[in-house]
Amino acid sequence: MDQKKIKLSIKNISHGYIVNDDVFQAASNISLDVYDNEFLVILGPGHCGKTVLLNIISGLEEAEVGQKEIDGQPFKGSDKRIGMVFQELALMPWKTVMANTEFGPQMAGMSKQQRRKIAQKYIDLVGLHGFEKSYPNKLSGGMKQRVGIARAYTNEPEILLMDEPFGQLDAQTRYAMEEEIQRIWQQEKRTIIFVTNNIEEAIYLGDRIVLLSKCPAQIKEIYDVNLPRPRDSVSPEFLGLRKQISDNTDLPL
Amino acid sequence: MKKRTVKLSVAEQKQHNLEIIYKLLPILSFLILIGVWLLAASVENARFPSPTAVWERYLLLCEKPIKKIGLLGHVLTSLRRVFIAFAIAWSSGIAFGILTGWNKKMGAVLNPIFNAVRAVPPLAWIPLITIMFGTGEGPKILVVFIGAFMPVVVNTQAGMSNIKQLYLNVGTIFNANKYQRLFQIAIPSALDAIFAGLRTSVSSGWMVVLAAEMLGAKAGVGFLITRGMESGDQALVLISMICIGLVGALLAIVMQIMEGVICPWTRKK
Numbered sequence: 001m002d003q004k005k006i007k008l009s010i011k012n013i014s015h016g017y018i019v020n021d022d023v024f025q026a027a028s029n030i031s032l033d034v035y036d037n038e039f040l041v042i043l044g045p046g047h048c049g050k051t052v053l054l055n056i057i058s059g060l061e062e063a064e065v066g067q068k069e070i071d072g073q074p075f076k077g078s079d080k081r082i083g084m085v086f087q088e089l090a091l092m093p094w095k096t097v098m099a100n101t102e103f104g105p106q107m108a109g110m111s112k113q114q115r116r117k118i119a120q121k122y123i124d125l126v127g128l129h130g131f132e133k134s135y136p137n138k139l140s141g142g143m144k145q146r147v148g149i150a151r152a153y154t155n156e157p158e159i160l161l162m163d164e165p166f167g168q169l170d171a172q173t174r175y176a177m178e179e180e181i182q183r184i185w186q187q188e189k190r191t192i193i194f195v196t197n198n199i200e201e202a203i204y205l206g207d208r209i210v211l212l213s214k215c216p217a218q219i220k221e222i223y224d225v226n227l228p229r230p231r232d233s234v235s236p237e238f239l240g241l242r243k244q245i246s247d248n249t250d251l252p253l
Numbered sequence: 254m255k256k257r258t259v260k261l262s263v264a265e266q267k268q269h270n271l272e273i274i275y276k277l278l279p280i281l282s283f284l285i286l287i288g289v290w291l292l293a294a295s296v297e298n299a300r301f302p303s304p305t306a307v308w309e310r311y312l313l314l315c316e317k318p319i320k321k322i323g324l325l326g327h328v329l330t331s332l333r334r335v336f337i338a339f340a341i342a343w344s345s346g347i348a349f350g351i352l353t354g355w356n357k358k359m360g361a362v363l364n365p366i367f368n369a370v371r372a373v374p375p376l377a378w379i380p381l382i383t384i385m386f387g388t389g390e391g392p393k394i395l396v397v398f399i400g401a402f403m404p405v406v407v408n409t410q411a412g413m414s415n416i417k418q419l420y421l422n423v424g425t426i427f428n429a430n431k432y433q434r435l436f437q438i439a440i441p442s443a444l445d446a447i448f449a450g451l452r453t454s455v456s457s458g459w460m461v462v463l464a465a466e467m468l469g470a471k472a473g474v475g476f477l478i479t480r481g482m483e484s485g486d487q488a489l490v491l492i493s494m495i496c497i498g499l500v501g502a503l504l505a506i507v508m509q510i511m512e513g514v515i516c517p518w519t520r521k522k
Contacts, residue, residue, distance in 0.1 A: 058426055059425065059426075060422055060425055060426070078425050083426070084426045086419065086422070086423070088419055090419045090422070090423050092420060092423070092438070092441070092442070093518050094441040094442065094444065094516065094518050095441075103423070103427055103437075104427040106437075107427045107428055107429045107433050107437070108428070135517065135518040136518075137518060155427060
């Protein structure tokens with residue numbers, strides 16, 4: 001446990017918004033260490049500031065208070081080492097699967113040939129070989145999110161943030177995608193921070209689960225999930241942990 | 254080989270019949286239109302020419318063209334005017350719309366002036382332009398330009414200032430610089446709004462060119478229809494009207510095809 005390398009750490013993050021002339025506190029004094037190549041799940045009730053926390057790590061929002069560090073070095077704003085898979089898919093409808101996937105390296109100014117090669121590798125990895133020239137409106141929900149995952153990987157980040165990536169999928173597709181993301185992560189290890197409001201999804205995927213309280217979000221408890229992968233969602237250990245977390249979860253507002 | 258006849262279920266048969274009915278209905282409406290036309294012509298023969306009279310007038314027009322320019326020649330004269338105006342209005346309108354829609358400061362400076370000018374309908378410009386520049390080709394193209402420029406700017410601006418935050422967030426996450434944000438994210442995502450503007454500019458430009466021609470021209474469909482009016486030649490007026498309608502519809506179809514080619518992702522499944 002102790003020799004694990006800390007990849008990302010956030011310190012004393014607090015953040016609020018002004019809503020109707022009132023300060024609405026979204027996150028309050030959150031400190032967290034994320035280990036290298038760990039699959040960390042942030043679990044919490046709906047609208048509890050999970051997305052805010054992720055947006056702060058990714059640099060979409062600047063925290064009012066607190067710092068963030070990668071490999072012990074402080075950083076600000078968005079960073080090339082951090083990639084993101086968005087909740088609402090966020091594929092650009094005017095770009096083909098290939099053009100969406102190679103977006104990151106393209107922005108970095110990589111040559112077409114080189115970035116195509118990397119993009120192709122991840123398109124193949126997520127199982128979309130043959131769909132490179134399709135536009136997103138021709139794809140199903142699950143396939144779109146595969147593109148989102150391939151796009152994040154193609155930028156070759158060290159840390160991958162996933163904001164309820166499967167929240168909009170139907171239950172069947174969701175199970176399949178949970179297996180997929182686990183397979184992809186095992187094949188291409190990265191540090192993953194995965195946000196969800198679904199307890200089973202959290203236990204199925206996470207090495208560790210960070211349980212947040214209701215608003216303003218604070219860390220309530222951190223669970224180590226020491227079950228062998230692939231996990232059996234009806235095993236007694238799984239169900240026991242599920243009950244334990246579920247009893248400890250605040251009801252959403 | 255034995256031919257197999259497929260037996261349709263009752264529901265399928267019904268569906269099939271419905272489809273045939275939907276194909277026939279538009280033809281029926283055209284037949285009704287011609288019927289009403291015939292009826293109107295038989296009641297008010299002096300003021301309203303029958304379809305056959307219009308057809309005969311068309312044949313005569315082919316034999317003895319007005320001002321030695323055939324019908325097609327008049328159409329092409331009008332089209333030439335609008336196309337020159339479109340080329341200028343589209344390039345400058347899109348550029349102006351992007352500038353004022355994307356750059357908030359530029360928008361704040363230029364939009365009040367633009368909105369004041371826009372409140373004047375393009376046709377109201379004709380007297381001023383005629384006094385200043387006469388009735389040559391240039392002034393006509395200028396009037397059409399005004400008519401086509403406004404909708405392009407309005408729609409481009411709307412598209413550029415309503416870009417989904419989500420797409421811009423993707424740009425932030427992948428560290429796009431400001432030029433990449435503009436050319437890779439903002440402009441492509443505004444393309445359908447821009448195209449809506451282009452479509453409106455086509456119909457408005459086509460309308461304005463006719464008005465400009467009606468007020469003084471030596472050729473063009475607008476001239477033709479005025480000539481018909483002045484000489485009490487209703488058949489000629491109707492021929493011009495049909496022509497104007499057909500060209501307008503054709504332009505709309507061309508725009509649709511163009512959008513499909515330039516923005517293939519908007520094509521229906």
